[in-house]
Amino acid sequence: MIRFELPSLGADMDEGTLLEWRVSPGERVARGQVVAVVDTSKAAVDVEIWQDGTVDELLVEPGQKIPVGTVMATLREPGDAEGPPVTRDVPAAVPEPVSSPPVRPVPSQAPPAESVIAAARHPVSPAARQRGRELEIDVEALQGTGAHGAVTIADVEHAARRASEEPVPDQVAAAQPPAAGERQAQMRRAIAAAMARAKREIPHYYLAEPVPMALALQWLSQRNAGLPISERILPAALLLKAVALSLARTPELNGFWRNERFEPAGAVNVGVAISLRGGGLVAPAIHDVADKPVAQLMKDLSDLVRRARAGSLRSSELSDATITVTNLGDRGVESVAGIIYPPQVALVGFGRIAERAWAQDGGLRVMPVVTASLAADHRVSDGHRGAVFLAALRDCLQRPEELDAGA
Amino acid sequence: MDSSQIRSTAVSILGTIAPEIDPQQIDASRPLREQVDLDSMDWLNFLVALHQQFKVEIPEADYARLVTLDDVVNYLSARIGAR
Numbered sequence: 001m002i003r004f005e006l007p008s009l010g011a012d013m014d015e016g017t018l019l020e021w022r023v024s025p026g027e028r029v030a031r032g033q034v035v036a037v038v039d040t041s042k043a044a045v046d047v048e049i050w051q052d053g054t055v056d057e058l059l060v061e062p063g064q065k066i067p068v069g070t071v072m073a074t075l076r077e078p079g080d081a082e083g084p085p086v087t088r089d090v091p092a093a094v095p096e097p098v099s100s101p102p103v104r105p106v107p108s109q110a111p112p113a114e115s116v117i118a119a120a121r122h123p124v125s126p127a128a129r130q131r132g133r134e135l136e137i138d139v140e141a142l143q144g145t146g147a148h149g150a151v152t153i154a155d156v157e158h159a160a161r162r163a164s165e166e167p168v169p170d171q172v173a174a175a176q177p178p179a180a181g182e183r184q185a186q187m188r189r190a191i192a193a194a195m196a197r198a199k200r201e202i203p204h205y206y207l208a209e210p211v212p213m214a215l216a217l218q219w220l221s222q223r224n225a226g227l228p229i230s231e232r233i234l235p236a237a238l239l240l241k242a243v244a245l246s247l248a249r250t251p252e253l254n255g256f257w258r259n260e261r262f263e264p265a266g267a268v269n270v271g272v273a274i275s276l277r278g279g280g281l282v283a284p285a286i287h288d289v290a291d292k293p294v295a296q297l298m299k300d301l302s303d304l305v306r307r308a309r310a311g312s313l314r315s316s317e318l319s320d321a322t323i324t325v326t327n328l329g330d331r332g333v334e335s336v337a338g339i340i341y342p343p344q345v346a347l348v349g350f351g352r353i354a355e356r357a358w359a360q361d362g363g364l365r366v367m368p369v370v371t372a373s374l375a376a377d378h379r380v381s382d383g384h385r386g387a388v389f390l391a392a393l394r395d396c397l398q399r400p401e402e403l404d405a406g407a
Numbered sequence: 408m409d410s411s412q413i414r415s416t417a418v419s420i421l422g423t424i425a426p427e428i429d430p431q432q433i434d435a436s437r438p439l440r441e442q443v444d445l446d447s448m449d450w451l452n453f454l455v456a457l458h459q460q461f462k463v464e465i466p467e468a469d470y471a472r473l474v475t476l477d478d479v480v481n482y483l484s485a486r487i488g489a490r
Binding site: 221224225229230232234235236275277278301302305329330331 | 459
């Protein structure tokens with residue numbers, strides 16, 4: 001039996017609202033398939049499942065707000081005995097309790113008078129849940145007066161009487177994403193929480209390095225001259241590839257700080273900081289950047305930016321970044337000293353590529369230069385290692401033809 | 408296609424990339440990227456859309472000439488006729 005839990009979709013998310021299910025009980029699902037759409041404070045996200053299986057029971061209803069880790073559905077693994085699919089509308093007598101998500105403790109013994117199915121916050125009896133649906137009351141928001149804080153039918157009816165007397169602002173709306181203004185406010189709060197946490201918990205150190213870009217830009221313009229405009233590659237894609245390759249020298253910048261230690265990541269999934277029109281920021285990942293040719297990265301980047309701005313990202317893009325790159329060059333700033341996005345341990349920044357006076361071979365020339373910066377977690381790496389990374393990055397960009405070799 | 412049609416089409420394409428802009432507010436003689444928040448990806452998407460709409464080739468070497476809306480319209484006018 002597989003328990004499908006709501007995954008964390010970023011440091012700035014600890015809960016989400018289920019908008020809709022994309023699968024139903026009895027349906028077979030494959031690894032990577034989108035099974036639900038969940039609204040976080042930033043966007044509606046397509047949530048993928050990571051195992052093959054057959055959907056058994058859907059435990060969360062559209063419109064419900066649930067914490068990360070909540071068991072949203074159960075699935076039978078391929079090879080489990082086939083039983084009749086269990087639907088949400090369970091009759092009142094359910095013989096034993098189903099275990100709850102880790103966030104709230106639930107009594108291990110069902111109260112004798114009514115059995116409970118624990119979904120998110122308080123135990124709610126199926127009968128009370130059914131009454132809640134009839135009366136359009138959010139049973140999750142209620143304080144229960146039954147045994148062990150269980151929400152009873154009486155609690156639901158009491159809440160309905162109160163609701164008819166006065167407006168209830170926290171009433172769960174139909175499962176629609178919030179309006180733009182509210183979305184903006186939620187996004188701001190989520191970013192605020194994540195960034196404040198990052199600065200509180202992560203001891204950042206900062207390094208910067210000017211990187212000459214003449215060779216890289218020459219290579220790029222030769223490459224682009226032969227390509228139709230829709231296939232041309234931006235410097236941004238080149239910079240992402242260079243970052244991914246350079247991490248091979250310093251793997252302690254690619255991974256997560258979890259459980260009081262560093263967990264190196266196998267792949268390099270680069271989170272790309274994308275600003276949203278009208279305000280806000282997401283940093284979804286492009287997977288396996290080190291292994292992809294630059295042309296593929298350009299396609300992936302373009303597609304990711306489009307979907308980030310349209311609000312249609314996948315859960316794996318939001319949860320899988322092993323490092324983040326923020327490229328503020330187009331905004332015209334020289335450099336950026338960024339804030340690491342937990343639980344990652346590093347952030348690479350780029351400013352604008354601009355011509356400067358550059359000393360070379362005892363003389364001066366005009367050179368396009370980009371300032372690359374690194375913010376890194378001092379619990380995991382020291383300045384020397386960060387410097388090795390930036391030096392590798394600089395060297396990588398002096399040999400642009402190697403960025404695609406063997407990819 | 409006359410230049411005012413080119414201009415209005417170009418502005419409406421711009422609107423699909425930057426929906427928050429008010430077309431009336433754009434000063435055609437000032438740099439476009441100073442008036443509209445466009446990063447390099449947006450700018451490339453704008454040029455790709457112009458290419459697809461007007462069937463005009465826009466080599467990378469010409470990007471630097473497309474600074475104001477007037478520049479864009481003049482560039483396209485010259486090349487649409489010459490196809």
